[in-house]
Every structure is written in C-alpha cells, then in structure tokens.
Amino acid sequence: MFSSIFWLIPVSSIIALSFAYLFFKQMMKEDEGTDTMKKIASYVRKGAMAYLKQQYKIVVLFFLIITILFIVLAYVFNLQNPWVPFAFITGGFFSGLAGFFGMKTATYASARTANAAIKSLNRGLKIAFRSGAVMGLVVVGLGLLDISIWFIVLNQFYPISEIDGHNMIIITTTMLTFGMGASAQALFARVGGGIFTKAADVGGDLVGKVEAGIPEDDPRNPATIADNVGDNVGDVAGMGADLYESYCGSILATSALGAAAFLANPVMQFKAVIAPMVIAAMGILLSIAGIYLVRTKEDANQKTLLRSLSLGINASSLLIVGGSYLVVKFLNLDNALGIWGSIVIGLVVGIIIGKATEYYTSHSYKPTRQIANSSKTGPATVIISGLGMGMLSTAIPVIAVVVGIILSFLFAAKFDFANISMGLYGIGISAVGMLSTLGITLATDAYGPIADNAGGNAEMSGLGPEVRKRTDALDSLGNTTAATGKGFAIGSAALTALALLASYVEEIKIGLLRIGKEILEFTDGVKIKTVEATLYDFMNYYQVNLMNPKVLVGIFIGSMMAFLFCGLTMNAVGRASAKMVNEVRRQFRTIPGILEGKQEPDYAECVAISTKGAQIEMVLPSILAILVPIFIGILIGVPGVFGLLVGGLGAGFVLAVFMANSGGAWDNAKKYVEEGNLGGKGSDAHKATVIGDTVGDPFKDTSGPSLNILIKLMSMVAIVMAGLTVAFNIL
Amino acid sequence: MDRYLYFSITPEALISSMLPPEDYGNYLAVGTKKRTRGQAIFFEVDPAKIKKHFPLQYIEERCVPHSDGRPKASVYLSIYRVLEHLPIDSLKNLYLTTDDGRVLEIEKTEYTKHHEDKLHLYQEFCPVTPRIASSLNPIEFLKLITDITKPISVPKLVFVELQLDELAHEPQNGNVDNLPYPNIDHLRDCLIGLRKKPDTPTKTVIRFFQGDLLFRTCKNGFFVGDKNKYLYYPFPSLEDLQNKYYSWWRSALTLGFQ
Numbered sequence: 001m002f003s004s005i006f007w008l009i010p011v012s013s014i015i016a017l018s019f020a021y022l023f024f025k026q027m028m029k030e031d032e033g034t035d036t037m038k039k040i041a042s043y044v045r046k047g048a049m050a051y052l053k054q055q056y057k058i059v060v061l062f063f064l065i066i067t068i069l070f071i072v073l074a075y076v077f078n079l080q081n082p083w084v085p086f087a088f089i090t091g092g093f094f095s096g097l098a099g100f101f102g103m104k105t106a107t108y109a110s111a112r113t114a115n116a117a118i119k120s121l122n123r124g125l126k127i128a129f130r131s132g133a134v135m136g137l138v139v140v141g142l143g144l145l146d147i148s149i150w151f152i153v154l155n156q157f158y159p160i161s162e163i164d165g166h167n168m169i170i171i172t173t174t175m176l177t178f179g180m181g182a183s184a185q186a187l188f189a190r191v192g193g194g195i196f197t198k199a200a201d202v203g204g205d206l207v208g209k210v211e212a213g214i215p216e217d218d219p220r221n222p223a224t225i226a227d228n229v230g231d232n233v234g235d236v237a238g239m240g241a242d243l244y245e246s247y248c249g250s251i252l253a254t255s256a257l258g259a260a261a262f263l264a265n266p267v268m269q270f271k272a273v274i275a276p277m278v279i280a281a282m283g284i285l286l287s288i289a290g291i292y293l294v295r296t297k298e299d300a301n302q303k304t305l306l307r308s309l310s311l312g313i314n315a316s317s318l319l320i321v322g323g324s325y326l327v328v329k330f331l332n333l334d335n336a337l338g339i340w341g342s343i344v345i346g347l348v349v350g351i352i353i354g355k356a357t358e359y360y361t362s363h364s365y366k367p368t369r370q371i372a373n374s375s376k377t378g379p380a381t382v383i384i385s386g387l388g389m390g391m392l393s394t395a396i397p398v399i400a401v402v403v404g405i406i407l408s409f410l411f412a413a414k415f416d417f418a419n420i421s422m423g424l425y426g427i428g429i430s431a432v433g434m435l436s437t438l439g440i441t442l443a444t445d446a447y448g449p450i451a452d453n454a455g456g457n458a459e460m461s462g463l464g465p466e467v468r469k470r471t472d473a474l475d476s477l478g479n480t481t482a483a484t485g486k487g488f489a490i491g492s493a494a495l496t497a498l499a500l501l502a503s504y505v506e507e508i509k510i511g512l513l514r515i516g517k518e519i520l521e522f523t524d525g526v527k528i529k530t531v532e533a534t535l536y537d538f539m540n541y542y543q544v545n546l547m548n549p550k551v552l553v554g555i556f557i558g559s560m561m562a563f564l565f566c567g568l569t570m571n572a573v574g575r576a577s578a579k580m581v582n583e584v585r586r587q588f589r590t591i592p593g594i595l596e597g598k599q600e601p602d603y604a605e606c607v608a609i610s611t612k613g614a615q616i617e618m619v620l621p622s623i624l625a626i627l628v629p630i631f632i633g634i635l636i637g638v639p640g641v642f643g644l645l646v647g648g649l650g651a652g653f654v655l656a657v658f659m660a661n662s663g664g665a666w667d668n669a670k671k672y673v674e675e676g677n678l679g680g681k682g683s684d685a686h687k688a689t690v691i692g693d694t695v696g697d698p699f700k701d702t703s704g705p706s707l708n709i710l711i712k713l714m715s716m717v718a719i720v721m722a723g724l725t726v727a728f729n730i731l
Numbered sequence: 732m733d734r735y736l737y738f739s740i741t742p743e744a745l746i747s748s749m750l751p752p753e754d755y756g757n758y759l760a761v762g763t764k765k766r767t768r769g770q771a772i773f774f775e776v777d778p779a780k781i782k783k784h785f786p787l788q789y790i791e792e793r794c795v796p797h798s799d800g801r802p803k804a805s806v807y808l809s810i811y812r813v814l815e816h817l818p819i820d821s822l823k824n825l826y827l828t829t830d831d832g833r834v835l836e837i838e839k840t841e842y843t844k845h846h847e848d849k850l851h852l853y854q855e856f857c858p859v860t861p862r863i864a865s866s867l868n869p870i871e872f873l874k875l876i877t878d879i880t881k882p883i884s885v886p887k888l889v890f891v892e893l894q895l896d897e898l899a900h901e902p903q904n905g906n907v908d909n910l911p912y913p914n915i916d917h918l919r920d921c922l923i924g925l926r927k928k929p930d931t932p933t934k935t936v937i938r939f940f941q942g943d944l945l946f947r948t949c950k951n952g953f954f955v956g957d958k959n960k961y962l963y964y965p966f967p968s969l970e971d972l973q974n975k976y977y978s979w980w981r982s983a984l985t986l987g988f989q
Contacts, residue, residue, distance in 0.1 A: 212761075213985050215831075215984070216985075218831075462978075596757050596761060677908045679907070679910060680947075682947065684911075686911065
C-alpha cells in the first residue's frame, strides 16, 4: 500500500537531521575567540543547560503522572486508545529533544559568531544563521521522523487496506494524540522560558540600567548572564517547541481530516493522508535550498542583510508553491487544483500576517511612531496608545485568517459550503502550507537570539568598535525577524487549532465506538450508525449550537481562559523579576567591588533564581490549561468542550496578536526615540518609552507567545480525553 | 602614598584624596559605603599653586592611610566659595564620571572657534547653576558673567556649552528631535526672544539645574575662568567617543531614573 512517494517523508526528515548535524559540525569547527569570550559563552551555556535540566526534571515528573493516568484510562477503563500513553511520551520526547539540540547549538554559536564578526559581517551572518538553521531543521526533521515512525508502526497493527478506510481513521486519530505530548512540553518550554527570560531581563534592567546606570550586557551586572541565558531558553527552546507542536499538529490534524473526508475511497484516502506529510517533506528540501541562498557582501548594510534573509525565505516559499503543485498532481488527489489553492492560501496568509506584524511593530511605519509621539505627554499616554495600537493591530491578521479559512475551505470543497469534510481538509492543508517552509523560517527566528548573544559576548569581551558594529547589525536584523516570526507562529497556531477542532469530532466518534455506542439516537427518533455518522450528525446529536447553554458556557470559559492564562503568566513575570531585583541589589550591597569592576558577580545565583522562579511559576498556568478541558468535558460534556475550544481559540488568537504587537511596538517606539527622535536618549520621552517597553516585555515574550500553545494544548487535551468526555459527563 | 587634590564642581568642594583620579571618580560614583551614587565632575588641582589660599597642612594631617593600610579616599578641605579662591592656573585635567563609575579624562587645550552659531546654550555648574540661552559665544559669555562691575555676576565660572542642533540657527522652526531638554517650548521662546532683542544677550532657561548632566548634550567642551583668563577642556568628538572611549560613552548614554 505504501507508495514510493511516502518514503520521501522519512528520507526528508533524515536529510533535515543530516544537514542540521552538518551545520552544527561546521559551526563547532570555528574558533570561539579569546579566553574571555570562551568564559562568557561557557557561563551562558552552563546556565542554559542548568535551566533545561531543571525544567526537564519537572516535565518528566509531569509526563510520568499523565502517562500513568493515560494507562489507567486506556487499559483499565478502556476509555482511550491504547497507543495514547506511548504517543504522548514520544511527542514530548521529540519536542524536548528539538529544544535541547537547538539550544545547545545556539549557546555554542554565539561566541563563534562574535569571533567570526571580527573577520567579516558575512562570516558572522553565516555562522549565526546556519546555527539557527540547526534549530529549524531539527524541529522539522524530528517532527516528520516521529510522524513517519508512528505511521509505519501503526500500519503493522492496523493494516491499511484498499477496500476499508477505517483503519486509516484509527491510525490518524491515534497519531494525533502524540500532539498532546508535544503541546504539553511546548507549554512548559514557552511559559517557563518566557518567565525566565523576562524575569532576568526586567529584573536585571531595573537594577542595572535604571538604578545603577550600568549599560546593557555589562559584566558588572549580576543578571547579565541570566539575561543571555533567557534569550536562549525563551526564544530558541520555547519558540522551537511551540512551532514543533504547530508543525506536527497541523500535519496530523490534516491527515486525520483527510482520512475522514475520503473514508469511502481508501485509495484516495491514503493519498489525502500522506499529502500533508509529503508537502512538509518537500518543504524541508526547499528550506535547505533556501538556507544556502542566505549570504551577504562584506559591506552590507541593514537593508542588504534583511534582503539576504528574505531571499532565502522568499525563494523557499516560491519553490514550495511549485513543489506542492507537483505533489498534489503526482498524488492525483481529488480536486488537486483546489487543494493546491488551499496550500497557496496558507502561504499567503502567513506572509500577510508577517507583513502586518512588521507594519504595526516596526518604527519605520506610522503606528509605532504614533506610540513614540505619545511619549511627549508621559508614560501614561505611551501605555494607552500602545494598548490601543495593539488592539487595532489585530484587525489585519484576524481578517487574513478569516479570509484564508473561507478561501481554503471553498477551494478544497469546490466552492460548496455543504462539502464540509473536504472544506475542513482544505483549512488543515492551508496550515500545512503556511508551515511547510518552517525549516528556514524557524532558522531566521533562532538566528535572532544567537546574534543577540553574540553582541552581548562582543560587548562583555571588549571587542573593537568595528566588531561591535557588525554584531549590532546582526542583532538588529534578528529583532526584525523575531517580530515577524512571532506573527507567523500565532497565525499558524490559529489555523492548526481550527484543524484540531474539526479533528475532535473524529475522536468523539472513536470514543463512542470504544464504549460500545454503535447507534446514535436523536430526539426525533432518527437512528444513525455511529460509524457512518457525519460531522453534522455529531453536531446535531450533541446539540452543538448557539442556543445550547452548554456551548455558551464553554465559550465564556474558553474566552476567560485566555485572559486568566495571561494574567497568571504576567504576574509570574512580575514576581520572578522582583526576586531578581532583590538578588541583584543584594549582590551590589554585599559583594564589595562589583561596581568598581574589581570583583566578579555571582552570575550563577541569578540564573538559579530565574530558573527556580520560572519553574515554580509555570506550574499553575500549565496545569490549568490541561485540567480545564478535562473538567469541562466531565462537567458539561461535548457541547461544553466545543464551546471551550471555540472561546479559547477566538479570544486566545486575538489576544495573542494584541499582546505580541503591543509589546513589539513599545519596544521599537523606545528604539525610535533612542535613535535621536523626540528628544533622544535621556529625554523625558525616552523615559516614558522605557516604561512602555518594560510593560511590553512580558506581553511580547511571555504571555502572548504562550497563548499560541494554550489554544493548541486545550484542543489536544480535548482530543485525547474525548473518550472520557463521551463516557462520563455530569450535566 | 601620593596625595591628590580635587576640585569637585558637583557640588563645589575642595577634597584631598590618596586615590588617583580614575579611582577617585570610581569611588565617588559607586565606591562609597554611604551608597550614595551618581555622576561626578571634578578637576585635579596642583597643590603647589594654592598654598597661599588654602590651609594645606590640614590635609597633611588628616589625609593619611587608614590603620589597615587602605588609602584615605577623601578629606574635605573646603566647601564654600572654593572656585572663587582657586587660581585658574592651578587646575589640571578635568574628569567626567558616569553614574556607574566610568571616568573620562580631558586635558585642557587652546580654544578655537569651530563655527559661528548665532545662538548658544550654556549650563553653569559653579558657583551657580542656571541654564542660560545666549547670543554670545562662550568666551564673550564668560566675560559677561564674570564682569564683577555688573550687579549680576560671579567672580569665576565653570560651565559647558550644550547642543542646540538646528535651534542654534532656526529657533522658530528648527528641528528639536534629538534635544532631550525638558520644556523645550520655553527654550525655543528664549532663543526667539534673543533674536528679537539683540540688546539682551542672555535669557534664563532653567533657574536652578537639578539632576545629572546628560554628557551626550555637551558641545565643544567645558570652560572655567574669569574675565581675564580661562581654560578650555574640549569634549571628545563622536568618533573618538565611539572608538577610543567606548566604555565611558556607552555608560554615559545609559539612562538612569533619578
């Protein structure tokens, strides 16, 4: 049954991992620089690894508890697919592994990037970018490898047949459950990493820059190393885990929707199931090609640097447009052109969200300049205008996603709204299209913290002005790509969550069959076989409509969850950064000679404080994100869970865009003033924008990005717990 | 151990110390056990040239190493009308110390007019601290303020010229984007006023300067003198600040909230 094109999937994943290894080895061959540079890099590396070790301890404990719970549900009560415990573990393991490799590479690369920048800008760019590409390629490589392995293994137990498509449904819905492992690990990585990085950043800045007048990245500031560690754990490991989950989630949800859409035609069903995987595999190869296109001239300026990165991404995107057409034609999918249209729509939506993010957060454009202008009247107006602008900035991404949903639905459904199963498959595959070139887009995201750390290393090591200019140029470029990357992550999370929502129905069907409910009996007396019931039938059976108070209750709770989650993570940053402030003050007070530069601060203690703070603070929001869907399922059943997911997705997506863009705009409004506008550095306007930037830090780097995971994790938990939900509910 | 003599202008004081200038600046900014912290601007003073004016035997008795051998960081010799009694030629190099203790040493040189700006902004430090807009160049301004035949005058003055960017030529419409001064509209009005009334050479922009000097706003350099004699300490060029004095410059650009 496996056609030759299927093998492109594991082969591409191996190729991705091979290139990641090659780039890693190439980077490691480079010289790390002077002894001081090596020492600083080793501090950051040790801090980052200490953090990961501590985080993985908690995650392992959590996974152990949940796995035991799943084993009980699956093997004692028969309420769950027996593969779930194992799929859950592998999802989490691969996600964690991707974060580990990415962060290890990033922490080795920063000093080497700084050292390469001594020779030339191009060498610095090459090392930083290719090291970022390790993260990108490890994420897509491990993601597709995990998917391939499970597909092959499950086929041994549920052989795929050309005459019966039910086994394919079982395989795809089983595979979908490994997404919960990836989601849970991603949530810990994102929330924990986000709290760590902002506790160190805000805490260090408040005492170092504001109180003591010490510049950023000054080795006299005890929180400096923790700040650099934070860039890695938040922006490398956190972002990687987030997108690993989106990447796998979108592919698996689309496969599950494809299996459901073509149940009656097993041959076409197989093609529809592997199509998203093959497109992702093609995307890997084209991403690698794009990575090789990124290079620049020695005398490159900011625009040239950006152009060289854009060249790689744009070339990969254009090639995937052509490549995905070849895939759908080769597979001879039903309505191949329409499905290809959905893929292109996903890519276009991704680009629009990226551009809109850039428009609202870059100080080259009006919105951020307006926030900067509001600093003339003090910090209060900076906060007000930043909040207002962030809210306005939600319009374009939301409209882009809305139009994208409708168009991708219609293209795949041959412009027939009644063809719901194909339409949903179209939505799913548009998310796959958006994420198909993740190998290179994630490389540009992970490049940012590497360049940032390289700048910090150059600063702390006292490298010459020419080198600092080069590392500053690389860092500045990283800030631009990071903002765009965040928009991209949010957009893909929204589409993925929507595809997961549709997949939830398939899990309900499996759950009902598992508890022996073969027939659905409707209130009007009509009876339908569960196995033959359509998505509409399930919606009618569970009365998933807006007049059902259970749905409304779920929507309210889902919306509330987004805000509750943000509130918890924001307060967590506040508390953790207060601890950091106290520690930095304590060190200044009790260790004589730090400020005079005669005594080295206790960097490790600050890293430990941030680590401990992050680990403690991440538990409650993470547990809530997991428990609430289970609780709602048990309390008010399937309609409540639907409402919860819809409310969470709607509020969470908009809130995530708002928070990321507000934070980004505040940050760049400050930079705009620092570049010599509205009074420049030291002016009252500057002070007002510094306050705005500090408020925006947890917006853009903790709460906003964590919402991406929340909306996906709640869907994943609902999917995995569908068996329990259909078996037990109180109301 | 050597003894040094420093004339601090923020606030005005004559201080003896066993710390060399850079260590002394660092001590003033971050090293004091009182945890008072902040910017410092001071000159090194040649003791041989002030013997007649100050009781130097006092510091010889008091400015001695601590019992554990540590050098004495500071012994105050005078805190009132110090500049007035200091001979101009007793002043050696000028030291600018940032909040976090980075010290920049500036040697005096001959002042040459770089350009002919129509309008100027001066920050006085000692003995009084107003911020003055003026149509006079620095030397004319110094002569005016230290002309003791006039009722509004001081015997000697330390001041720095501050940047006005386009306001120096176009007070009405000049771009003020990179000027971090508070109440910029009042500054503009003062400069316009100077243009309109050529017989009024100065206007007070701020009566009493509080807080720290933003070093990035320094233009030309620091002046100290009286009607007859002055010293000029040029502020480094931006290129030199970015290349030669990078650590100090980076620290000077860091924002602190007072």
